[in-house]
Amino acid sequence: MTSPQDSPDAQHVVLGKLTSSYGVKGWLKVYSYTSPMEGILDYPEWWVRLDGRVAKYRLTQGRRHGKGLVASLDGVNDRDAAERLAGAEILLPKSALPKLPADEYYWHQLEGLEVVTAEGQALGRVAYLFETGANDVMVVRGAADGKERLLPFLPDEVILDVDLDAGRMTVAWDPDF
Structure with a gap:
């Protein structure tokens, strides 16, 4: 199941949030709304929404770090680029979610x-x-x-x-x- 976060529109669901930069190579800390939290790393493409603008990124790497997650996105190669994405929501088209068995719901x-x-x-x-x-x-x-x-x-x-x-x-x- 996904979280109780508001959907930005009828076509997408919010899977998590990019909270801050991590290190100097463009990695980001990720707050995941999925259960288990690592489930967000199963999606190779993320739509990232910040200040009303949406951009598509390819997830190049992701892993658990302490009590949270960190991730690297294609094209985000330094700390400054990562900091510009801090606070962004991670979206996924609802059509990309796995089909559930009957009587199970997101x-x-x-x-x-x-x-x-x-x-x-x-x-x-x-x-x-x-x-x-x-x-x-x-x-x-x-x-x-x-x-x-x-x-x-x-x-x-x-x-x-x-x-x-x-x-x-x-x-x-x-x-x-």
């Missing part, structure tokens, strides 16, 4: 879905998801009441149905909770 697919109870009562929309260790949790914001609900993403227990085409998720959840 977070970006769930964000924005209307959430209704099995009885048809609207709870709101999925604002974002986060990991807890035990299971993923959806933050559902009610449009009518403004209430924010935390629902565990537990298929067949809480999540009864996900219909991406209809933009709707049906849940077994008490609306008063």
